[in-house]
Amino acid sequence: xxxxxxxxxxxxxxxxxxxxxxxxxxxxxxxxxxxxxxxxxxxxxxxxxxxxxxxxxxxxxxxxxxxxxxxxxxxxxxxxxxxxxxxxxxxxxxxxxxxxxxxxxxxxxxxxxxxxxxxxxxxxxxxxxxxxxxxxxxxxxxxxxxxxxxxxxxxxxxxxxxxxxxxxxxxxxxxxxxxxxxx
Amino acid sequence: xxxxxxxxxxxxxxxxxxxxxxxxxxxxxxxxxxxxxxxxxxxxxxxxxxxxxxxxxxxxxxxxxxxxxxxxxxxxxxxxxxxxxxxxxxxxxxxxxxxxxxxxxxxxxxxxxxxxxxxxxxxxxxxxxxxxxxxxxxxxxxxxxxxxxxxxxxxxxxxxxxxxxxxxxxxxxxxxxxxxxxxxxxx
Amino acid sequence: xxxxxxxxxxxxxxxxxxxxxxxxxxxxxxxxxxxxxxxxxxxxxxxxxxxxxxxxxxxxxxxxxxxxxxxxxxxxxxxxxxxxxxxxxxxxxxxxxxxxxxxxxxxxxxxxxxxxxxxxxxxxxxxxxxxxxxxxxxxxxxxxxxxxxxxxxxxxxxxxxxxxxxxxxxxxxxxxxxxxxxxxxxxxxxxxxxxx
Numbered sequence: 137x138x139x140x141x142x143x144x145x146x147x148x149x150x151x152x153x154x155x156x157x158x159x160x161x162x163x164x165x166x167x168x169x170x171x172x173x174x175x176x177x178x179x180x181x182x183x184x185x186x187x188x189x190x191x192x193x194x195x196x197x198x199x200x201x202x203x204x205x206x207x208x209x210x211x212x213x214x215x216x217x218x219x220x221x222x223x224x225x226x227x228x229x230x231x232x233x234x235x236x237x238x239x240x241x242x243x244x245x246x247x248x249x250x251x252x253x254x255x256x257x258x259x260x261x262x263x264x265x266x267x268x269x270x271x272x273x274x275x276x277x278x279x280x281x282x283x284x285x286x287x288x289x290x291x292x293x294x295x296x297x298x299x300x301x302x303x304x305x306x307x308x309x310x311x312x313x314x315x316x317x318x319x
Numbered sequence: 320x321x322x323x324x325x326x327x328x329x330x331x332x333x334x335x336x337x338x339x340x341x342x343x344x345x346x347x348x349x350x351x352x353x354x355x356x357x358x359x360x361x362x363x364x365x366x367x368x369x370x371x372x373x374x375x376x377x378x379x380x381x382x383x384x385x386x387x388x389x390x391x392x393x394x395x396x397x398x399x400x401x402x403x404x405x406x407x408x409x410x411x412x413x414x415x416x417x418x419x420x421x422x423x424x425x426x427x428x429x430x431x432x433x434x435x436x437x438x439x440x441x442x443x444x445x446x447x448x449x450x451x452x453x454x455x456x457x458x459x460x461x462x463x464x465x466x467x468x469x470x471x472x473x474x475x476x477x478x479x480x481x482x483x484x485x486x487x488x489x490x491x492x493x494x495x496x497x498x499x500x501x502x503x504x505x506x
Numbered sequence: 507x508x509x510x511x512x513x514x515x516x517x518x519x520x521x522x523x524x525x526x527x528x529x530x531x532x533x534x535x536x537x538x539x540x541x542x543x544x545x546x547x548x549x550x551x552x553x554x555x556x557x558x559x560x561x562x563x564x565x566x567x568x569x570x571x572x573x574x575x576x577x578x579x580x581x582x583x584x585x586x587x588x589x590x591x592x593x594x595x596x597x598x599x600x601x602x603x604x605x606x607x608x609x610x611x612x613x614x615x616x617x618x619x620x621x622x623x624x625x626x627x628x629x630x631x632x633x634x635x636x637x638x639x640x641x642x643x644x645x646x647x648x649x650x651x652x653x654x655x656x657x658x659x660x661x662x663x664x665x666x667x668x669x670x671x672x673x674x675x676x677x678x679x680x681x682x683x684x685x686x687x688x689x690x691x692x693x694x695x696x697x698x699x700x701x702x
Contacts, residue, residue, distance in 0.1 A: 339568050344569075346567060351562055354562045355559040358560065368564060374566075379568065392508065409579050439556045440556055440557050441555075442553075443553060443557040444557060447554075458554070462551065462554050462555065463554075463555075463559075466521075470607075480604070487513075490515060494546050494547060494550045497550050497553045
């Protein structure tokens with residue numbers, strides 16, 4: 137009986153250790169958030185959708201939090217080719233203005249996604265971060281990228297996002313909670 | 320590099336004679352390196368900028384004490400090292416240096432050229448942040464600043480064996496943290 | 507625990523003498539454990555380098571401090587000595603010296619020789635003129651040929667550059683199309699995986 141008890145304890149310890157060594161944030165949870173952000177990007181605007189050029193990739197980094205990255209262009213545009221050697225100036229100006237106009241929509245979409253991620257990713261400790269980065273593509277040969285970032289990275293502590301999501305803090309505090317870096 | 324070293328010596332000579340513009344040109348060559356060194360030690364951009372300004376001010380005031388202009392780099396980083404660790408001492412009670420990095424939870428510098436994956440730079444910053452300031456500094460001076468071990472010993476005022484020991488210990492810790500990223504497809 | 511004859515970290519940082527490096531090279535070829543260890547060190551090193559330097563958010567500079575500036579005389583002298591006025595002054599000084607020396611050491615006038623045979627003179631002149639004209643024509647033709655060759659070279663270079671630019675633009679467009687295609691494929695695969 138004593139031997140059985142010892143073996144049970146050892147087995148329990150082994151199982152517990154294995155569980156502790158396994159990933160804190162499950163792959164399925166990460167995948168779900170990847171797909172969720174892709175869907176948000178693709179449906180953010182029906183009139184002229186964002187051009188998703190790289191589906192969202194997510195990874196959990198211990199000590200840091202969950203990091204998601206995607207790649208897109210703010211607009212579907214044409215490019216220089218042997219058949220179109222020069223892009224008309226008014227088209228360049230039009231594309232630039234349109235992209236500037238769509239930036240706030242992208243940032244809103246990203247903020248909403250972060251709130252969703254904070255509430256869905258239970259495995260991420262409350263004091264770790266949710267990080268969402270989007271790389272923006274441009275045809276640098278002809279596009280005017282003045283005022284347009286090449287990367288937008290948003291990060292916030294999961295607990296603070298949860299507070300907003302659960303109504304413990306107002307949505308207006310999102311601006312101070314989420315740190316935005318534009319490169 | 321040799322051409323540049325000669326030009327630096329020339330600028331140092333002129334700065335010693337009071338030519339502030341020559342010194343400003345010297346600063347423009349070194350500020351990015353010093354700023355990034357300090358940023359990776361202290362973890363905050365504003366503080367790194369303040370410290371950088373202090374470093375260059377102190378360097379200007381003590382330029383006459385630099386015996387060999389060819390040793391400008393380790394001499395400058397010696398000043399930067401002192402400023403960084405003085406800053407740490409001001410944050411904490413006297414004699415007590417932090418055991419672990421003190422990157423604020425929501426201040427992980429994630430910046431970098433768009434060509435590099437965001438998650439990679441965040442992973443590296445987090446891993447570096449887990450090292451003690453002394454170990455992190457050894458990594459920064461060797462891998463990011465490219466100093467030789469002898470130069471690092473001069474900057475840190477400790478034997479080469481100590482410098483190597485700190486770097487190699489840090490590398491073993493980083494290896495354990497960063498190498499598994501490959502299996503997750505991050506690298 | 508590494509069985510390498512020397513520390514792999516010393517090897518990574520180039521701290522080993524050539525003979526010692528070769529020993530390590532030989533060892534890692536046959537020892538899979540050390541080979542993997544070295545690869546992990548290299549991977550860690552290259553991963554660390556993924557963190558690039560940031561730009562300084564604000565330029566650092568000092569305003570001129572009167573205490574450290576040299577005296578007015580010294581500044582004026584330095585401004586003159588390093589300016590283009592110095593070059594003009596030096597040139598003028600050299601020209602003046604040359605004029606003075608020439609005035610003191612003027613050479614004797616040349617003495618001309620009288621020629622009596624007019625026909626011989628005319629023939630010689632005609633031959634010289636013909637030779638000179640032929641030479642001038644040959645030089646002109648050579649210059650023209652050189653110019654044409656240069657123009658052809660420039661045109662070829664421009665054509666190559668235009669072609670390279672066209673290829674780059676096409677390549678950029680194809681890259682975007684490829685990315686869109688990959689996204690569609692991924693989304694389609696996900697849709698098929700979803701339980702019905």
